[in-house]
């Protein structure tokens with residue numbers, strides 16, 4: 462992934478808040494999203510604590526061309542369909558606009574706008590690609606065989622549900638479901654509401670059905686990234702999984718951060734994939750690739766109704782993932798399946814090896830219940846609890862870029 466003048470760490474914008482320390486949206490980021498402020502939803506760019514209105518910039522003559530047109534409407538799918546070159550062209554134009562003559566009339570405060578999904582989610586597939594997540598949970602189940610049989614040979618995945626993906630801030634209703642309680646199968650509100658801290662991957666362009674995207678071209682299918690909470694209902698999931706995999710334990714709701722951090726923005730954070738563990742079989746040739754792991758520090762925090770500030774419970778390194786986003790695309794299309802613009806992939810739970818790097822409660826509980834600073838404890842999530850994700854890409858000599866926030870609050874189950 463090449464870097465250029467838009468990534469220069471010294472670059473500054475006339476939007477003063479873009480230079481604020483610890484801000485997720487400096488001039489080097491330029492994430493795209495769909496916002497509204499009373500009127501119709503339309504394309505915007507996060508910069509500091511502001512949103513640049515793409516349609517207004519077109520009308521004012523400060524942006525022009527097919528890429529900007531494709532990003533100005535109620536969905537980013539037209540831009541995803543144009544592909545990575547169009548996204549790069551738009552990035553260059555946005556960088557020039559936001560470092561050029563000031564135009565504050567093109568901005569809206571992020572605090573004053575509503576954020577929507579970046580596009581209609583066409584399909585949603587969720588992976589399981591963290592060695593530490595699989596190994597930790599698998600060791601508790603069967604210490605002699607902690608990893609699934611295919612783990613070293615392909616990024617394991619299942620087809621999840623596109624219709625229930627919602628932007629950050631949408632409440633999550635505790636679901637009813639079937640599970641085993643005291644030896645009997647019951648249908649009742651879940652007692653095992655969990656989160657999974659994941660990276661979401663938005664797909665660029667479309668491969669013709671029957672024609673795979675080879676690993677050599679797979680990185681060009683990565684349009685951009687978001688934070689993704691794959692809400693998981695463990696009691697229901699455990700009961701329903703064999704032999705066809707997750708279903709109602711996963712399809713109730715998926716939360717995503719609304720800003721799409723483009724693959725271009727993450728170019729400075731590419732790094733080599735971690736080496737395979739001693740004795741592991743080699744990566745199959747059709748999935749073998751060089752440096753495309755991404756240095757992203759991912760965080761989950763929990764806030765209960767009686768806490769005034771959220772408490773961080775997870776800090777996990779995305780660069781540890783055993784399979785990379787490009788490998789997921791190559792695997793997903795390897796049978797000729799057509800991936801579409803507007804398709805969303807979940808990376809799978811991003812856990813690391815350390816205590817505190819468990820990226821879902823099911824893993825945390827292997828060490829015991831969560832103890833919060835106010836003395837409360839948690840096993841799974843209770844009604845009113847809020848889970849908040851954040852993430853920052855970082856590398857020596859580069860300006861860090863962030864993802865904003867992905868949050869959801871648990872509502873009580875509906876009445877019987």
Ligand code: MN
Pocket residue numbers: 587588657659691807809810
């Ligand atoms: Mn998941």
